[in-house]
Amino acid sequence: MLTQVDALLHARWIVPVDDKQSILEHHSIAIHQGKILDILPTDQIHQCYSSKHDQNLENQLLMPGLINAHGHAAMSLFRGLADDLELMTWLQEHIWPAESKWVSPDFVRDGTRLAIAEMLRSGTTCFSDMYFYPDIAAETVTELNMRAQICCPILDFPTPWAKDADEGIHKALKVNAAQRHNPLVKIAFGPHAPYTVSDEPLRKLASLQEELQIPIQMHLHETAFEVTEAEKQGLRPIARLEQLGILGPHFQAVHVTQANTEDLLTLARYDVKVVHCPESNLKLASGFCPVDKMQKAGITVALGTDGAASNNDLDLFGEMQTAAQLAKAVAGDAAAVPAFEAIRMATLNGAIALGIDDITGSLVKGKAADIIAIDMSRLETLPVYNPISQLVYTRMADKVKHVWVNGKILVRDGILTQIDTEKLKQQARQWGEKIRAGDSHD
Structure with a gap:
């Protein structure tokens, strides 16, 4: 019988950040109750787990947040x-x-x-x-x-x-x-x-x-x-x-x-x-x-x-x-x-x-599902000989697609899920105007 989990993430690459400097190709991560339950080859994961939230991250790379x-x-x-x-x-x-x-x-x-x-x-x-x-x-x-x-x-x-x-x-x-x-x-x-x-x-x-x-x-x-x-x-x-x-x-x-x-x-x-x-x-x-x-x-x-x-x-x-x-x-x-x-x-x-390496920092069974997905299909990242090289020597911040903390998705397709971006921009502008006006009167 398959184990029901909260989410399954299927990626082209996973960089778990381990001592072997692993780059896992065509692997998936099972997430349950905010933690990483398992990491397996994608062709095996469905033999063990089922989820209503299957996410196919084609040409994307998963790594620790x-x-x-x-x-x-x-x-x-x-x-x-x-x-x-x-x-x-x-x-x-x-x-x-x-x-x-x-x-x-x-x-x-x-x-x-x-x-x-x-x-x-x-x-x-x-x-x-x-x-x-x-x-x-x-x-x-x-x-x-x-x-x-x-x-x-x-x-x-x-x-x-x-x-x-x-x-x-x-x-x-x-x-x-x-x-x-x-x-x-x-x-x-x-x-x-x-x-x-x-x-x-x-x-x-x-x-x-x-x-x-x-x-x-x-x-x-x-x-x-x-x-x-x-x-x-x-x-x-x-x-x-x-x-x-x-x-x-x-x-x-x-x-x-x-x-x-x-x-x-x-x-x-x-x-x-x-x-x-x-x-x-x-x-x-x-x-x-x-x-x-x-x-x-x-x-x-x-x-x-x-x-x-x-x-x-x-x-x-x-x-x-x-x-x-x-x-x-x-x-x-x-x-x-x-x-x-x-x-x-x-x-x-x-x-x-x-002092929190028992909780986060790498993609390991039992750690919190603090995970980011990066789009490796963009013009600026191709061709991909070694994804680790791209992560460091090619500016990647604007290629972050999804972000999870404790298994909760906080960025989906580049959009913040819990923050009103327009309201935040307005507040920042208001502070800027106030500080600028205050400085000019000194």
């Missing part, structure tokens, strides 16, 4: 506000004043919805967010059936979210308690950077992390200026964090463009996860993350877009291409970060970095 391991979702509403500036000028003279003036629960809700819509349409099914009002971001993620790690921001000075680091930590613990049983949302501490968080809050976070097993994500070694200023106080930032006892396998270091041999040895020794944001780093001239050296040292490297205010898009396929190409130039080796490794950085490595 992409995982954007670092960003600031609501900052999509600041897209293009201040360009072509170095990091500290960009932050201190433009972004921080704008945030002080405009960030509110409504701003975060609308900006997060805009970011989620952009990410879903380009194949991202899970993202890590570090921004103010994380409680509002978590509500928005849940409402739209996305998957996310929400990093509660912690800084020494007043922000729209908290007056200081202690209040930020207190509020983060409340958000964590509220979201503890949410299957789509995981809470993390988000101390902004070594230069904005002092020693005592970091010691407190180290203790809380050990007690509660809450991940920590932090911008680290982002610019040469950050490192040289820290050295004047006696320690490079990574060495300082080691001394404070905060480094470990649940620590996610974002950017790391300035890393010497000793830094890399320290990161590897503590099994710190690195989140590489190549396009934001290039735009802000922050430096180059030594991805090839990190991978050879055994460091897990994931991919992020950073916020749309410094990128200016949330296209993780584009990030894959940039990461692979940039790594070759930095290493002086065309074999550095081959195409499959770039895909792994944007999927399974992202899940490992966020």
Whole structure:
């Protein structure tokens, strides 16, 4: 007797992202109760399963949904506000004043919805967010059936979210308690950077992390200026964090463009996860993350877009291409970060970095059905000698056809199923007009 399942997806190719670097041809996926029940050759699947929802994805490729391991979702509403500036000028003279003036629960809700819509349409099914009002971001993620790690921001000075680091930590613990049983949302501490968080809050976070097993994500070694200023106080930032006892396998270091041999040895020794944001780093001239050296040292490297205010898009396929190409130039080796490794950085490595690789990041029996389907029949993708090459070296975001999170279809034929696109556009325009008018009066 055939097993009844919720859906059967029949594809020309499946890239499950496994250690064999498999490319399965003419295979199908059985989905039931939000999980992957089985993956079999298409000519065998109907011998085992039946479903009212058979989907024939001719000339399409199925792969895990992409995982954007670092960003600031609501900052999509600041897209293009201040360009072509170095990091500290960009932050201190433009972004921080704008945030002080405009960030509110409504701003975060609308900006997060805009970011989620952009990410879903380009194949991202899970993202890590570090921004103010994380409680509002978590509500928005849940409402739209996305998957996310929400990093509660912690800084020494007043922000729209908290007056200081202690209040930020207190509020983060409340958000964590509220979201503890949410299957789509995981809470993390988000101390902004070594230069904005002092020693005592970091010691407190180290203790809380050990007690509660809450991940920590932090911008680290982002610019040469950050490192040289820290050295004047006696320690490079990574060495300082080691001394404070905060480094470990649940620590996610974002950017790391300035890393010497000793830094890399320290990161590897503590099994710190690195989140590489190549396009934001290039735009802000922050430096180059030594991805090839990190991978050879055994460091897990994931991919992020950073916020749309410094990128200016949330296209993780584009990030894959940039990461692979940039790594070759930095290493002086065309074999550095081959195409499959770039895909792994944007999927399974992202899940490992966020501590959710038992749930998502690859297409494996028992994992959540977080799946994207990509149209490989477009003029720009032909001929297809090796689909993995196309996924990385050909821009693919606009070729995403369908997106499922937990087996629920959120994009069908390129159209968002749960978000009113026209309403979202109108809200974004209204914010733009308000912010533009407000800036012109200053």
